[in-house]
Amino acid sequence: MHRLNNKRILLGITGGIAAYKSAEMVRHLRKAGAEVHVIMTPAACEFITPLTLQALSGNTVHTSMLDPKAEAGMGHIELAKWADAVVIAPASADFIARMAAGMGNDLLSTMCLVTQAPIYLAPAMNQGMWLDVATQKNCETLTNRGVKMFGPDEGYQACGDVGPGRMLDPEVILQMLAEQFDTGLLAGKKVVITAGPTREAIDPVRYISNHSSGKMGFALASAAAEAGASVTLISGPVNLETPERVNRIDVTDARSMYAAAMEHTENSDMFIGCAAVADYRPETVADAKIKKDPNEPDQTMAIKLVRNPDIVASVAAKENRPFVVGFAAETNNVIEYATDKRQRKNLDLIIANDVSDASIGFNSEDNAVTLVGPDFEEPLTKSSKRLLANQLIELIARYYNETSEPASDHATDVS
Numbered sequence: 001m002h003r004l005n006n007k008r009i010l011l012g013i014t015g016g017i018a019a020y021k022s023a024e025m026v027r028h029l030r031k032a033g034a035e036v037h038v039i040m041t042p043a044a045c046e047f048i049t050p051l052t053l054q055a056l057s058g059n060t061v062h063t064s065m066l067d068p069k070a071e072a073g074m075g076h077i078e079l080a081k082w083a084d085a086v087v088i089a090p091a092s093a094d095f096i097a098r099m100a101a102g103m104g105n106d107l108l109s110t111m112c113l114v115t116q117a118p119i120y121l122a123p124a125m126n127q128g129m130w131l132d133v134a135t136q137k138n139c140e141t142l143t144n145r146g147v148k149m150f151g152p153d154e155g156y157q158a159c160g161d162v163g164p165g166r167m168l169d170p171e172v173i174l175q176m177l178a179e180q181f182d183t184g185l186l187a188g189k190k191v192v193i194t195a196g197p198t199r200e201a202i203d204p205v206r207y208i209s210n211h212s213s214g215k216m217g218f219a220l221a222s223a224a225a226e227a228g229a230s231v232t233l234i235s236g237p238v239n240l241e242t243p244e245r246v247n248r249i250d251v252t253d254a255r256s257m258y259a260a261a262m263e264h265t266e267n268s269d270m271f272i273g274c275a276a277v278a279d280y281r282p283e284t285v286a287d288a289k290i291k292k293d294p295n296e297p298d299q300t301m302a303i304k305l306v307r308n309p310d311i312v313a314s315v316a317a318k319e320n321r322p323f324v325v326g327f328a329a330e331t332n333n334v335i336e337y338a339t340d341k342r343q344r345k346n347l348d349l350i351i352a353n354d355v356s357d358a359s360i361g362f363n364s365e366d367n368a369v370t371l372v373g374p375d376f377e378e379p380l381t382k383s384s385k386r387l388l389a390n391q392l393i394e395l396i397a398r399y400y401n402e403t404s405e406p407a408s409d410h411a412t413d414v415s
């Protein structure tokens with residue numbers, strides 16, 4: 001089920017007694033880490049209330065195309081574009097017929113016309129309706145259009161008949177749905193990443209910081225989410241948009257980044273320390289703006305600095321530690337210093353970065369790094385941080401999967 005982690009599933013519910021099973025399906029989808037939006041036809045609302053599905057999905061249920069309030073939130077076009085997959089369960093004979101005819105006379109059928117996402121139908125109806133030549137022809141039309149059928153099952157039916165037409169069990173539908181997605185290298189893993197600079201206050205208007213833009217950490221967060229991970233990105237002050245499917249936590253100084261990192265790595269599988277954390281902070285922060293002293297004898301002022309906690313080393317020192325990856329920005333003896341840093345901080349891997357070259361590293365679009373492990377060095381040539389992040393995540397994930405114990409399932413349990 002890890003393949004469903006992070007996936008955006010649009011569940012359509014049409015009118016049929018099997019609609020009660022949809023509630024269970026939403027619960028299982030959430031448990032597998034998927035985000036779920038539900039669209040119900042008016043007939044479906046006769047069998048189960050939108051409120052139930054809202055409580056289970058954690059999102060407002062969409063029931064009407066002509067609801068200005070819903071359209072002001074996530075409108076039907078947006079919803080159609082949002083989905084990675086559309087699952088219609090139960091799919092009634094009437095809905096299948098309307099879809100085969102290309103109708104758009106309610107929200108769900110309209111959405112099916114708009115979406116580019118794959119559509120999966122789990123038919124549920126009386127065996128006579130299922131076997132009827134009209135229904136069979138409609139299913140054939142839809143299958144030829146690329147729509148996939150999950151089921152139906154055979155057996156006892158709510159009306160007392162026995163035969164084909166029962167909706168498949170929610171667990172079976174979910175298994176079939178999961179199989180439609182690639183296994184991402186980090187599917188189902190919880191990954192925490194720090195990014196950007198920190199700001200260490202001197203007084204209410206001044207601070208000590210550095211040139212880190214956060215681009216590398218944000219690109220890594222995006223690549224890890226693409227690989228199927230649930231990503232928490234702890235970011236210092238940067239001017240970047242949050243990548244899709246990433247949970248971002250904004251912090252300002254090293255100590256708040258430390259606190260966030262320690263908290264979020266409690267149950268995580270991997271930690272990547274990409275932030276340029278200030279090593280020191282002013283010992284005291286003035287309550288008011290510091291004024292120039294006219295009586296200064298030598299026109300200088302001194303600020304005493306104290307050490308900040310080392311975040312990546314503290315995460316690596318935890319008892320129940322995740323797999324830890326650090327960065328080493330160096331100007332000379334890059335690999336040698338990085339190797340030493342990896343051992344000293346007890347990291348699994350370290351990414352060595354030559355920052356003496358202004359065209360790579362801090363605040364630039366490109367980067368060139370070497371991934372250093374206990375017994376290997378893998379140089380990655382200069383390219384965009386986005387491309388490099390994808391390569392790094394792939395290498396890190398492959399190494400992690402080869403060397404780690406089979407990890408436990410961290411997907412959210414909403415039961």
Ligand code: C5P
Nearest residue numbers: 273274275277308309310311312326327
């Ligand atoms: O010791 P140095 O700052 O060169 O180490 C760099 C690595 O350590 C990076 O991964 C950086 O994110 C991390 N670091 C940290 N906390 C600090 C200093 C550095 O997590 N206080």
